[in-house]
Amino acid sequence: MASRVVMPKLSDTMEEGTILRWIKQEGDKVETGQTLAEVETDKATVEMEAYTNGVLRKVIAQAGATIKVGAIIAVIGAPDEDISALIEPVAPTREAPPPPPAASPRPAGVAPTRPVTLPATALRAAPPAAARDAGPGRSLRASPLALRMAAEAGIDLASLQGTGPQGRVIKRDIEAALAQASGAEPALPGGQPAVEVREIELSSMRRTIARRLVQSKAPVPHFYLTVDVAMDRLWEAYRALRDENYPISLNDVIIKAAASALKRHPEMNASFAGDHVKQYGRVHIGVAVALEDGLITPVIRDADSKSIDEIAAEARTLADRARNRRLQPHEYTGATFSISNLGMMGIEEFSAIINPPEAGILAVGAVREAPVVENGQVRVGRRMKLTLSVDHRVADGAQGARFLATLRRMLENPLLVG
């Protein structure tokens, strides 16, 4: 019996996926477990497998299309079966317009799919803007000239409202957009814009970051607490370990210390859930890893009960996998608190945006030499700034301060870490 293949939900945060490539073509025989297509989610590129035997009768969502979770993308069935009843038009979408069709409970006859992480490949070419659609049910129309002009000027056609028939984007629309752009920037005598603008198509990851962090910064009432930590002793210990070729980083120690401090201050290991606060019994630390086109926070689970050695090894593996885009969904979801360290980039102090629904994120600055006044004497010491961003709906200033004080005490007395 024929069944629908729908865009699978491959991570908690996934709302849509882009079909990079169909591995099976219409008419190909398909067996359970065989790869149907490659899908770019908000976090990674995964292979989508078939969970049913038959023939790939109809590809509904073509390569390049971005499809909402739960929407039909193909039909698998017997070679001669009538599948017309199963085929429904698919409305690819760029942004995530409301409401998601059939996102939850799956309709009967849906062929489930399971995600498999794909080895890093070069299959990440973004589909051309024209191939995508601009909104629900509205296909993007443009004259060939407008397409070319937009490509040359780096204008995203989807951002324009065409004035031609059926909303076709035409030359004058591009010219209007260019005029508007050059109106905002002083033009040079040659008619060239003063600033050369290069527009870069958003990757799925960048779109996710943009969407989620707006979800954080705007509705989550952040406040910030900063402490200056004396790092002399930890630095000494760290250097000593390094000299012994111990493969740990300062960040591993901070992860361990923060996890221990969170264990003692569970009010910071929590999240806001509308009418109640969730306090977590286990401490999972998300560690921000910068990628070329975004960032991702792989999670070190139960960091409070792991040794620094274990944390160091795990953090290193996860970071490598993140950079190669080989993280599986369970490896980057479910953190209860996050740490972002820009110290290695020379940043002394910064405040990070909370990764919802977590209640806090710790921004770690560089360890630096600084004048320290002790007993009326100035000496050279090592200092590090920590800034804690807190969701004020979950915790208050004093609670954040107490957590920070515990963390500071641990870092200043390395023997207390653990």
Next chain:
Amino acid sequence: MPLITYRDALTQALREEMQRDPNVFLMGEEVGVYQGAYKVSRGLLQEFGERRVIDTPITEEGFAGVGVGSAMVGLRPIIEMMTWNFSMLAMDQIINSAAKMLYMSGGQFKIPMVVRGPGGAAHQLAAQHSQSLEGWFAHVPGLKVVAPSTPYDAKGLLKSAIRDDDPVIFFEGETLYGSKGEVPEGEYTVPLGVADVKRAGTDVTIIAWSKMVSIALKAAEALAAEGIACEVIDPRTLRPLDEEPLVASVQKTNRCVIVEEGWEYSGIGAQLAYVIHRDAFGDLDAPVTRVTGADVPMPYAKNLEHMAMPSPARVVQAVKEVLYIE
């Protein structure tokens, strides 16, 4: 430069070529004693005698066949169709013999023949006598098809056609015979296969030939008053087609309207539109639009005849459509 009629420009071309080459002769219905149904051969019988200006019975297939045969043995016949509507009777000679003889004889026989006469609608000549059949002939490999729009082009192109070693189908606009234009006194030719820009402009390309050039120019004039600069291009030769200037113009203007007196279906304009799409697709801001004759046998009633033909107003409308003004 003298201002003469299209008719007289054609007569000049015939006379000059008959003076230049004794192998050139004119044959057709009423070309001699009656001086031509449209007076294109006025004075030629008197000047060149009845061996070179030959009146024929009403036998289109017959005298077209005589033309092919005489061309095969080295003469250069000019066959006048009283109107192109009658050429249907000569189609077998034109298509099966004239067009294919060079190929089928392995290059042994050239057919330096011109078949000429008036085409298109005139004034209330009704369905059987108001047809633009360029598309029929341009369809056939082996034929060259020419359709001049001005006296200057008519003379220069006819001289080139007579000197050409291939069969040339030469469409004269039936209502153009009395139109006047500047024609130089001396000898000149206009090469086959070369288009001409009749009006320069930057906003839209209008392609038209024969009588439709004047329609296009009237539309361009009206549009100029609205600040729209039309470029009007006359391919002059419909086969072989001078594609490059047409494409270059559309690449400049990004829009194209083709005006054709004949029917839309399988018309010359379809080929032109294909060429534009093939070579200038990335430069198009709107689909190529065609203004053509109505898809009906030509009505006899004057008002309906007008409605069935391209008009400056319809061209203006089409230009505004490709400019997305209306």
